[in-house]
Amino acid sequence: MTLGFGVVGTGAIGREHINRITNKLAGGKIVAVTDVNQESAKQTVDQFGLDAVIYPNDKVLIADENVDVVLVTSWGPAHEATVVAAVEAGKYVFCEKPLATTAEGCMRIVEAEMKHGKKLVQVGFMRRYDSGYVQLKQAIEEGFIGEPLIIHAAHRNPTVDPRYTTDMAVVDTLIHEIDVLHWLVNDDYKTVQVVFPKKTKNALEHLRDPQLFIIETKGGIVINVEVFVNCKYGYDIQCEVVGEEGIVKLPEPASISFRKEATLGTKILTDWKYRFMDAYDVEIQDFMDAIVKKGEPQGPDSWDGYIAAVTADACVKAQQTGEKEAITLQERPAFYRETTVCETV
Numbered sequence: 001m002t003l004g005f006g007v008v009g010t011g012a013i014g015r016e017h018i019n020r021i022t023n024k025l026a027g028g029k030i031v032a033v034t035d036v037n038q039e040s041a042k043q044t045v046d047q048f049g050l051d052a053v054i055y056p057n058d059k060v061l062i063a064d065e066n067v068d069v070v071l072v073t074s075w076g077p078a079h080e081a082t083v084v085a086a087v088e089a090g091k092y093v094f095c096e097k098p099l100a101t102t103a104e105g106c107m108r109i110v111e112a113e114m115k116h117g118k119k120l121v122q123v124g125f126m127r128r129y130d131s132g133y134v135q136l137k138q139a140i141e142e143g144f145i146g147e148p149l150i151i152h153a154a155h156r157n158p159t160v161d162p163r164y165t166t167d168m169a170v171v172d173t174l175i176h177e178i179d180v181l182h183w184l185v186n187d188d189y190k191t192v193q194v195v196f197p198k199k200t201k202n203a204l205e206h207l208r209d210p211q212l213f214i215i216e217t218k219g220g221i222v223i224n225v226e227v228f229v230n231c232k233y234g235y236d237i238q239c240e241v242v243g244e245e246g247i248v249k250l251p252e253p254a255s256i257s258f259r260k261e262a263t264l265g266t267k268i269l270t271d272w273k274y275r276f277m278d279a280y281d282v283e284i285q286d287f288m289d290a291i292v293k294k295g296e297p298q299g300p301d302s303w304d305g306y307i308a309a310v311t312a313d314a315c316v317k318a319q320q321t322g323e324k325e326a327i328t329l330q331e332r333p334a335f336y337r338e339t340t341v342c343e344t345v
C-alpha cells in the first residue's frame with residue numbers, strides 16, 4: 001500500500017520531507033502540494049519531478065481523495081487550522097512542531113481527534129528517533145547511572161533569521177528539549193525559571209540571547225538548558241544526564257578527526273538538516289509503517305503536542321516575569337494513555 005501525501009508548506013523542511021518520501025523512504029508518494037506562495041509550490045514540483053496536483057489552499061488539498069496523509073510544514077501559526085480540518089476529514093496528519101502555537105489550540109486538535117475516535121496525528125518531534133537519545137534513554141531505563149538527578153543540555157544555532165524573537169527561543173528552539181527531556185527520564189515537568197546571562201554582541205537588539213532555562217520535574221530532577229542561537233561556531237546539541245551512579249552523554253555526530261596546522265580536531269555541523277537527517281528518515285518511515293501495519297501512527301501524538309505547548313507557555317511567562325512559573329497539565333485522557341515510545345531505532 002502506498003500512502004498519498006498532500007504537503008501544506010513547501011519551504012525548507014517541507015522540501016526535505018518531500019525529498020525523503022520521494023527518494024529515500026518506502027511506502028509514500030507526494031500526490032498534492034500547496035503553499036501560500038504558489039511559486040514555491042510550483043518550484044517544488046519541478047525540483048523533485050513530482051506527479052502532484054498544485055492546490056491553491058489546504059482546504060481543497062485535504063478534500064482530494066488521493067490524499068491519505070496531510071504533511072503540515074507551513075509556519076507554526078497556520079498549523080492548527082490545517083490539522084483540525086484534516087482530522088475532521090478523517091485524514092492522517094504528520095505535523096511539524098509546533099502542533100499549535102497555544103495550549104488551547106492543541107486542545108482543540110485533541111478534541112477533534114477524540115471526536116473522530118482514532119489517533120490520526122503525529123507531531124514532528126524527531127529527537128525521539130535520534131539514535132543518540134534512544135541510547136541515552138535505554139541506558140537510563142536499564143539503571144546504568146542509577147536515578148537521574150540533573151540534566152545539563154544546550155541547544156546552539158550559529159545564527160538565526162532577523163525575524164527571530166526572544167519568545168521563539170522557547171516555541172521554535174527549546175520546544176525540542178521540552179519534548180525530548182521528559183520522555184528521556186519518564187517524568188513530568190513542575191516548574192520553570194529563566195535566567196538571562198550577559199547578552200552576546202552578535203544578537204540583534206530585539207533579541208535576548210543566550211538564555212538559560214531551569215526546569216524542575218515532579219520527581220525532583222533539575223534540568224538546565226542553555227539556548228544560544230547566535231553562537232557563531234556551529235549547530236550544537238548537547239545533553240548530559242547526571243545520575244546517582246554515573247553520567248551518560250549524547251554522542252557527538254560521527255565525523256573524521258583531522259591533524260592540520262598544529263591542530264587535532266573534528267568539524268562541527270552548521271545546519272539542523274544534517275544533525276538530525278537520520279532521525280527524520282526513521283521518524284517518517286515509522287509514521288508510514290505504523291499506519292500501514294496498525295492503522296494509526298505510534299510516534300509523538302497530539303497529547304505530546306499539548307504537553308509541549310503548556311510547557312512552552314510557562315517558559316514564555318517565566319521569560320517575562322523572571323519568576324519560577326508552574327507547569328500545570330490537564331489529566332491525560334485515556335484515549336492517549338499508551339506511551340508513544342519509538343520502537344524502531
Ligand SMILES: NC(=O)c1ccc[n+]([C@@H]2O[C@H](COP(=O)([O-])OP(=O)(O)OC[C@H]3O[C@@H](n4cnc5c(N)ncnc54)[C@H](O)[C@@H]3O)[C@@H](O)[C@H]2O)c1
Nearest residue numbers: 009010011012013014035036037073074075076078096097
Ligand atoms: N523538526 C525540526 O527540526 C524542524 C526544522 C525546521 C522547521 N521545523 C518546523 O517546520 C515548520 C516550517 O519551517 P521551515 O523552516 O520549513 O519554514 P519555511 O519558511 O522555510 O517554510 C514554510 C512554508 O510554509 C508556507 N506557508 C506558510 N503558511 C502557509 C499556509 N497557511 N498554507 C500553506 N503554506 C503556508 C510558506 O510560504 C513557506 O513556503 C515550522 O513550524 C518549523 O518550526 C521543524
Ligand SMILES: O[C@H]1[C@H](O)[C@@H](O)[C@H](O)[C@@H](O)[C@H]1O
Nearest residue numbers: 155156157172173176229272
Ligand atoms: O526551526 C528550527 C529547527 O527546529 C531547529 O531544529 C532548531 O535548532 C532551530 O532553533 C529552529 O529555529
